Amino acid sequence: MPSPRTKVKRHPERGDYERETIEAILDEALICHLGFIVNGQPFVIPTIHARDGDMLYIHGSPGSRMLRTAKQVVDVCVTVTLLDALVLARSVYNHSMNYRSVVVLGRAHELTERAEKLHAMRRVVEHVVPGRWDDARQPNDGEIKGTTILALPLSEASAKVRSGPPIDDEADLSLPVWAGLIPLALEPAEPVPAEGVHGPPPAYAAKYERA
Amino acid sequence: MPSPRTKVKRHPERGDYERETIEAILDEALICHLGFIVNGQPFVIPTIHARDGDMLYIHGSPGSRMLRTAKQVVDVCVTVTLLDALVLARSVYNHSMNYRSVVVLGRAHELTERAEKLHAMRRVVEHVVPGRWDDARQPNDGEIKGTTILALPLSEASAKVRSGPPIDDEADLSLPVWAGLIPLALEPAEPVPAEGVHGPPPAYAAKYERA
Numbered sequence: 460m461p462s463p464r465t466k467v468k469r470h471p472e473r474g475d476y477e478r479e480t481i482e483a484i485l486d487e488a489l490i491c492h493l494g495f496i497v498n499g500q501p502f503v504i505p506t507i508h509a510r511d512g513d514m515l516y517i518h519g520s521p522g523s524r525m526l527r528t529a530k531q532v533v534d535v536c537v538t539v540t541l542l543d544a545l546v547l548a549r550s551v552y553n554h555s556m557n558y559r560s561v562v563v564l565g566r567a568h569e570l571t572e573r574a575e576k577l578h579a580m581r582r583v584v585e586h587v588v589p590g591r592w593d594d595a596r597q598p599n600d601g602e603i604k605g606t607t608i609l610a611l612p613l614s615e616a617s618a619k620v621r622s623g624p625p626i627d628d629e630a631d632l633s634l635p636v637w638a639g640l641i642p643l644a645l646e647p648a649e650p651v652p653a654e655g656v657h658g659p660p661p662a663y664a665a666k667y668e669r670a
Numbered sequence: 671m672p673s674p675r676t677k678v679k680r681h682p683e684r685g686d687y688e689r690e691t692i693e694a695i696l697d698e699a700l701i702c703h704l705g706f707i708v709n710g711q712p713f714v715i716p717t718i719h720a721r722d723g724d725m726l727y728i729h730g731s732p733g734s735r736m737l738r739t740a741k742q743v744v745d746v747c748v749t750v751t752l753l754d755a756l757v758l759a760r761s762v763y764n765h766s767m768n769y770r771s772v773v774v775l776g777r778a779h780e781l782t783e784r785a786e787k788l789h790a791m792r793r794v795v796e797h798v799v800p801g802r803w804d805d806a807r808q809p810n811d812g813e814i815k816g817t818t819i820l821a822l823p824l825s826e827a828s829a830k831v832r833s834g835p836p837i838d839d840e841a842d843l844s845l846p847v848w849a850g851l852i853p854l855a856l857e858p859a860e861p862v863p864a865e866g867v868h869g870p871p872p873a874y875a876a877k878y879e880r881a
Contacts, residue, residue, distance in 0.1 A: 464711065489756075489854075490767070492703040492749055494714035500675065501712050503705035503749040505771050538703055538714040542856065545700075547875065548864075551795055551806045552813040556701070560716050584762055588852075595762045596842055602763040624864045631807055637871050639863040641799075641878050643700075645753065648853040653835045656849050664758065667852050 464564055465617035475618040484561045484618055485510045487670045488539035489587060489645070493517055495535050508537065509579070509586035510613070515563060516570075516579040519607035537563045537611060545641040548625035549634045555621060557640065563616040567609040573600070579608045590663035645669065675775055676828035686829040695772045695829055696721045698881045699750035700798060700856070704728055706746050719748065720790070720797035721824070726774060727781075727790040730818035748774040748822060756852040759836035760845045766832060768851065774827040778820040784811075790819045801874035856880065 461467070467474030475481070491508040494501060507518040515537060544557035570576045577598065584592045598606070625638050647667040650660040659665065672678070678685030686692070702719040705712060718729040726748060755768035781787045788809065795803045809817070836849050858878040861871040870876065 489753060490751060490769075492705075492714050492751070494703075494705045494712035494747075496707060496710075496712050499707075500745055500775060501705035501707050501747045502775075503703050503714050503747045503773070505749060505751040505769065507767070534711055536705075536712045536714045538716060540701060540703070540716040542700060544862075545799060545878075547799065547802065547806075549807055550813075551791065551803065551809050552817070554795060554798075554802075554806070556718070556798075558701075558716065562714070564711060564713075580762065584765060587765075587767075588756060588758065591758065591765075592762065595758075595765070595847055596760055596845055598761070598763050602761075606763070624862075627864075632866060634807055636806055637863070637869065637875065638867050639861050639871065639875070641861050641875050642859040643856055644859065645854055646857040648855065650850050650852050651755075651835075652848070652850040653838075655843060658848065660848050660850065664848065664850070664852050667756075 461617050462615050465562060465615055467617060467619050473619045473621050475620055480618045480620070481561050481613070481616050482510060484541060484559045485515065485539055486586070488541055489669070491517065491537050491539045493535060493537055495533055507583055507587060508539070509582040511579070511582050513613045515611045515613055516582055517567065517609040517611060518583055519569065519609040532566050532568045535565065535567045535611060542643050543622065544643055546625045547638055547641065549627045549631040549636040549638045553625055553627050555625065557621050557623070559618065559620045561616060561618045563611060563613060565611050565615050567611040570608045570610055573603055576603050576606065576608055579610070580606060588663055588667070590661070594661065672828050673826050676773060676826055678828060678830050684830045684832050686831055691829045691831070692772050692824070692827050693721060695752060695770045696726065696750055697797070699752055700880070702728065702748050702750045704746060704748055706744055718794055718798060719750070720793040722790070722793050724824045726822045726824055727793055728778065728820040728822060729794055730780065730820040743777045743779045746776065746778045746822060753854050754833065755854055757836045758849055758852065760838045760842040760847040760849045764836055764838050766836065768832050768834070770829065770831045772827060772829045774822060774824060776822050776826050778822040781819045781821055784814055787814050787817065787819055790821070791817060799874055799878070801872070805872065
């Protein structure tokens with residue numbers, strides 16, 4: 460059930476409040492945009508997230524400005540957006556984009572316990588590159604301390620989805636204008652090894668894919 | 671010159687305040703994330719933008735919630751982010767992403783004059799699909815009225831860019847861990863014509879590309 464704050468008002472037919480839809484979008488997206496307020500000014504910062512059941516972890520270093528405002532609990536908005544296509548209609552007005560987005564509102568708190576932070580760090584790395592955590596050198600105490608992770612419950616969230624072809628006004632359908640979709644997707648290319656690295660990339664890099 | 675609010679504090683070496691860098695990122699990005707405040711709660715909504723010299727136009731329909739708060743001028747943050755690669759280091763801690771982002775702070779106002787709005791609508795369409803405006807059926811008065819466009823001066827903006835290979839600690843360089851980049855890019859696929867559309871797609875759709 461949407462809250463009054465997360466109910467989709469513009470294009471309500473695009474609103475989706477199913478937990479499954481929300482989770483699939485959060486899990487596919489590689490980055491989120493974290494919104495917070497400092498001195499009455501909204502800030503929006505790109506960062507990395509990972510979902511763990513009903514909890515969203517947010518890699519909080521970019522929000523250190525926010526955390527420095529001294530509260531341990533802050534009102535935030537986390538938004539993720541996946542772009543699927545450009546939608547070219549016969550009329551300018553009916554041009555659109557196909558996308559899947561999620562907005563999560565709530566109060567985020569900073570993780571402080573070592574075990575909790577380590578768990579969240581693992582979730583974040585595995586969210587971005589599944590299979591990577593166990594291969595890499597594990598974080599030491601200083602690195603865990605040096606990492607900021609926020610936790611935000613997924614209790615107030617909604618998805619908004621547009622899919623399918625352009626929808627033109629009846630009167631425009633006979634116009635001699637090309638209309639349709641230009642599909643878009645974030646595609647990986649061949650991995651590029653760092654200097655001094657020999658041997659083939661692991662399968663999770665060579666065959667990297669989202670969703 | 672960065673303002674105190676836009677100066678990059680975390681990883682200051684990634685900060686870039688050159689107008690050319692900022693404009694190139696804004697011009698390549700297909701969507702932005704618009705941050706604003708309603709009743710003390712930050713909201714972050716994906717939408718479409720276009721740059722026109724020193725002005726950023728923002729397709730404001732998603733912000734109607736914001737505009738309903740009755741002010742004609744609102745404090746906003748507009749952020750665009752381009753993801754270029756996943757950065758796999760030998761240590762978990764030095765994992766990163768290559769990205770180019772821009773943050774614009776300021777007060778946005780709503781365009782109200784017909785000619786101004788029509789100009790901004792053209793910029794937005796041409797930003798997303800260069801060459802499209804003249805082909806499509808032009809907006810009528812009702813459609814222009816039904817479109818909300820915000821204008822935000824690019825007077826307080828900064829870019830943040832990470833590029834290049836992973837940077838591992840000296841002590842980790844000899845570890846037998848694959849390290850390197852997984853490049854990522856938003857790639858277009860073959861256009862999909864709408865029902866009833868015949869003939870080949872125009873070149874700006876068939877050979878669509880960003881940047």
